[in-house]
Amino acid sequence: MPTFRKTYKPYVSPFDPCPPLRVKTYETPAQLYLGFQPENLKQFNLNDALKHGTLWPDLYTPYTNPFETKKS
Amino acid sequence: MWYYEKKLQYPVKVSTCNPKLAKFLMEQYGGADGELAAALRYLNQRYTIPDKVIGLLNDIGTEEFAHLEMIAAMVYKLTKDATPEQLEAAGLGGHYVNHGKDLFYDNARGVPFTAAYIQAKGDPITDLYEDIAAEEKARATYQWLINISDDPFLNESLSFLREREVVHSQRFREAVEILKEERDKKKYF
Numbered sequence: 001m002p003t004f005r006k007t008y009k010p011y012v013s014p015f016d017p018c019p020p021l022r023v024k025t026y027e028t029p030a031q032l033y034l035g036f037q038p039e040n041l042k043q044f045n046l047n048d049a050l051k052h053g054t055l056w057p058d059l060y061t062p063y064t065n066p067f068e069t070k071k072s
Numbered sequence: 073m074w075y076y077e078k079k080l081q082y083p084v085k086v087s088t089c090n091p092k093l094a095k096f097l098m099e100q101y102g103g104a105d106g107e108l109a110a111a112l113r114y115l116n117q118r119y120t121i122p123d124k125v126i127g128l129l130n131d132i133g134t135e136e137f138a139h140l141e142m143i144a145a146m147v148y149k150l151t152k153d154a155t156p157e158q159l160e161a162a163g164l165g166g167h168y169v170n171h172g173k174d175l176f177y178d179n180a181r182g183v184p185f186t187a188a189y190i191q192a193k194g195d196p197i198t199d200l201y202e203d204i205a206a207e208e209k210a211r212a213t214y215q216w217l218i219n220i221s222d223d224p225f226l227n228e229s230l231s232f233l234r235e236r237e238v239v240h241s242q243r244f245r246e247a248v249e250i251l252k253e254e255r256d257k258k259k260y261f
Contacts, residue, residue, distance in 0.1 A: 002252070002254065003254060006122075006251065006254075006255070008122045008123060008124070008255070009123075010122070010123055011123055024122075026122065026195065026196045026197070026251070027195060027197065028197060028251065028252055029197075032197065032248075032252055033252070
């Protein structure tokens with residue numbers, strides 16, 4: 001299962017004016033990995049599907065604020 | 073910084089005096105999918121893209137300026153010796169009134185370049201997909217230019233430029249694959 005958020009460590013200069021953010025993130029959501037969607041994928045029940053915006057868990061890529069998850 | 077080589081990336085030869093072609097070629101000079109838009113787009117995006125693909129944006133953005141120069145050479149050769157009457161007949165009367173014989177960043181229909189043509193979305197995947205789309209749109213533009221041009225020498229240069237769009241698109245697609253890789257997975261789980 002791929003991760004839907006990647007981290008990287010950007011170059012930090014000794015002369016940067018602000019305290020560095022040493023780890024940065026970017027999003028790599030599910031649709032980048034699925035290819036042509038296979039038939040008969042597992043499905044959410046209808047209530048969850050309506051709530052999530054998709055019928056298939058394999059396409060469900062919720063977004064969370066990376067600045068908040070870092071703190072916890 | 074840049075070092076400048078005082079030559080074109082690929083030779084530009086124009087065989088027939090046809091100022092009309094100059095107007096069409098301006099789509100790649102100051103158009104939405106042209107070389108200027110490409111260069112500015114990539115060289116701006118490179119600052120905030122993950123480190124692994126900065127170099128790619130830097131190199132391709134630089135090459136786009138070399139392409140811009142080739143287009144400029146074509147437009148210049150096709151217009152420098154034209155009379156105002158010939159320019160008007162080529163649909164460049166408005167251009168002549170506004171800019172004289174100078175080149176300008178307009179598209180084929182005389183619409184001036186705007187930064188609204190390009191985007192920097194701050195999301196690496198989004199930016200690279202825009203870059204891939206831009207290369208494909210530029211490739212298509214070169215195809216239509218080759219179709220509309222009857223100048224065999226000019227078409228040789230245009231074919232070279234079209235092929236570079238193909239290569240750049242491929243490299244951007246590879247950059248997406250690099251960003252999709254699970255490089256740091258171990259460290260953070």
